[in-house]
Amino acid sequence: MDTVHACFEEKIGEVLLPGDVFSFRLPESGDGSIKTGPGLRRNGEEVQVYKSGILRHKQPNMYWIDSQQRRVRVLDSHHVIGIVTAKSGDIFKVDVGGSEQASLSYLAFEGATKRNRPNVQVGDLVYGQFTIANKDMEPKLVCIDSCGRANGMGVFGADGLLFKLSLGLMRRLLAPQSEIAKDLEKIFPFELVVGMNGRVWSCENMTSQQRQTLFKRVAEGSL
Amino acid sequence: MRDTPLSNCERRFLLKAIEEKKRLDGRQTYDYRNIKISFGTDYGCCIVELGRTRVLGQVSCELVPPKDSRPTEGIMFFNLELSPMASPAFEPNRQSELLVMLNRQLERCLRNSKCIDTESLCVVSGEKVWQIRVDVHVLNHDGNLMDAASIAAISALSHFRRPDVAIQGRDITVFSPEERDPIPLSIYHMPICVSFAFFLQGSYLLVDPCEREERVKDGLLVIAMNKHREICSIQSSGGIMLLKDQVLRCSKIASVKVSEITELINKALENDRKIRKEGGKFGFAESMPKERITTLKRDEAPVEMTDVKETANEIVNRTETPTEAVSSPVLVAMGTAQVGEGIVNSWGLDEDEEDEPQTEDTKTGSVDCEHTIYLKSTKPCKQK
Numbered sequence: 001m002d003t004v005h006a007c008f009e010e011k012i013g014e015v016l017l018p019g020d021v022f023s024f025r026l027p028e029s030g031d032g033s034i035k036t037g038p039g040l041r042r043n044g045e046e047v048q049v050y051k052s053g054i055l056r057h058k059q060p061n062m063y064w065i066d067s068q069q070r071r072v073r074v075l076d077s078h079h080v081i082g083i084v085t086a087k088s089g090d091i092f093k094v095d096v097g098g099s100e101q102a103s104l105s106y107l108a109f110e111g112a113t114k115r116n117r118p119n120v121q122v123g124d125l126v127y128g129q130f131t132i133a134n135k136d137m138e139p140k141l142v143c144i145d146s147c148g149r150a151n152g153m154g155v156f157g158a159d160g161l162l163f164k165l166s167l168g169l170m171r172r173l174l175a176p177q178s179e180i181a182k183d184l185e186k187i188f189p190f191e192l193v194v195g196m197n198g199r200v201w202s203c204e205n206m207t208s209q210q211r212q213t214l215f216k217r218v219a220e221g222s223l
Numbered sequence: 224m225r226d227t228p229l230s231n232c233e234r235r236f237l238l239k240a241i242e243e244k245k246r247l248d249g250r251q252t253y254d255y256r257n258i259k260i261s262f263g264t265d266y267g268c269c270i271v272e273l274g275r276t277r278v279l280g281q282v283s284c285e286l287v288p289p290k291d292s293r294p295t296e297g298i299m300f301f302n303l304e305l306s307p308m309a310s311p312a313f314e315p316n317r318q319s320e321l322l323v324m325l326n327r328q329l330e331r332c333l334r335n336s337k338c339i340d341t342e343s344l345c346v347v348s349g350e351k352v353w354q355i356r357v358d359v360h361v362l363n364h365d366g367n368l369m370d371a372a373s374i375a376a377i378s379a380l381s382h383f384r385r386p387d388v389a390i391q392g393r394d395i396t397v398f399s400p401e402e403r404d405p406i407p408l409s410i411y412h413m414p415i416c417v418s419f420a421f422f423l424q425g426s427y428l429l430v431d432p433c434e435r436e437e438r439v440k441d442g443l444l445v446i447a448m449n450k451h452r453e454i455c456s457i458q459s460s461g462g463i464m465l466l467k468d469q470v471l472r473c474s475k476i477a478s479v480k481v482s483e484i485t486e487l488i489n490k491a492l493e494n495d496r497k498i499r500k501e502g503g504k505f506g507f508a509e510s511m512p513k514e515r516i517t518t519l520k521r522d523e524a525p526v527e528m529t530d531v532k533e534t535a536n537e538i539v540n541r542t543e544t545p546t547e548a549v550s551s552p553v554l555v556a557m558g559t560a561q562v563g564e565g566i567v568n569s570w571g572l573d574e575d576e577e578d579e580p581q582t583e584d585t586k587t588g589s590v591d592c593e594h595t596i597y598l599k600s601t602k603p604c605k606q607k
Contacts, residue, residue, distance in 0.1 A: 083227070083228050083230045085228050095225075095227060095228055097227070101225075121231070123228065123229070123230050123231035123234070124230065124231055125230050125231075125232060157230070157231075157232040158232065158235075159232060159235065159236070160232055160236065161232070161233060161236045162230055162232060162233050201232070208243075
């Protein structure tokens, strides 16, 4: 049995502090590699914990530390919600909540050509994916995936409200079997777009009659 | 740094909500947010919290020669500063329009209304008068800075005490607070600004707009009033057309709000005076709630006990009788007994089948002899 996994398995679901160390020896078969996520750092033969939190595990070999933090750390290929602030020439400037505004080329939409420009105005919401997101360069967003399809990305949000969430809640909403989303679905029909930068857009198409009955139910506390 | 821009959908949402007379935080159209006024250890220092907007007011005094045109009057100096910690949109050393507007409105509200008796600030006519300086710093911007700033300024002025002076001929002796008690300023009345934000070309108005609402407003009307229903100043900005009865309605609302706020300020001043007289602790550190979790102390919560017996009897009669529990232990092996049924074991290690004949094994095929656990008679029996 892998001694690697044995060391980690003991601690899954436990709170770890920075400085905790797991030592492991890579088995000869070669398929005993481990993927370390946020909070864990490899240091030669050891894996060190550098953030306090709970150790989580995903099959087959991914481990990471689930910690609470307020600063958004966005990496490549994260999907975010951005607000268009300016149109300059060929690119849009999009605010994603960071210190720099991201640039989004007008050709990075599905079906966009030089003649056929996308209909994006200043102040619109866009759901896009980062191609460049490191601290040394200006971040770059695109609204198509590598095959050229939109895949849910692009301009959206004619109605509805954009608001900010804590990162922990956002991760719980994005989890594959999210209980929060399931519970909310039962109450009323809605559309939800969650960005990894802590922004959430939500919209529901209810008549005011339905809304009044819903508020009455909430006021009575029957939910 | 730049402030987060307002997206079109947020703007549409806010305006639609205002049309339906709804606000984001659930207030009514004419409701103010919670106002909290706290004073510091020095006289003349005050922090006002209007919802999440926080403003600090500080009053200080100095003996200076008077102005040539008014040799018998003291000097009042007002200064408002937008600290960069209040909002990412505020940058240091930048004269923004908002700053100029706030400063001018504060001056007009306090200086032109003659709320402070400047003649009483004269010490030696033509030579020495008191200069009272009011500094207002904005610590957090969540909308409606004008109201918060005016409340902070007038509370700080009411709280302030200037040193006592004695004049003998041309000699002026200024007494320190230890020698003689400092004297409060003579304040005639308390002018307070009330802000009204107008939306959709003046058809809807909101009192005390928060930051989001301020961004979508069309125009702003600020009325400075005191509790005797005297208007000290009116300012309308944004270029919207207002009807006469709209302005009159706003002034009626403002008089109600101003009397409430004046009462709040007086209560806060009274509390502070009482605590200082009794010798208790005062200052900002005392007015902030301490958030502590103590394990040794438990608060006794009162519990309503009047109809407990009836409710308990009802519940007992309603529920079915529980099934008979098996109470005799079953001897499994030497030193091991079992009472009742076990549940699925959630331990990661493999266990010997002997120990748990009733429960299912998680890994039936891969029992590793090295990881068996043997229960000895000295250890307590496994009871589930």
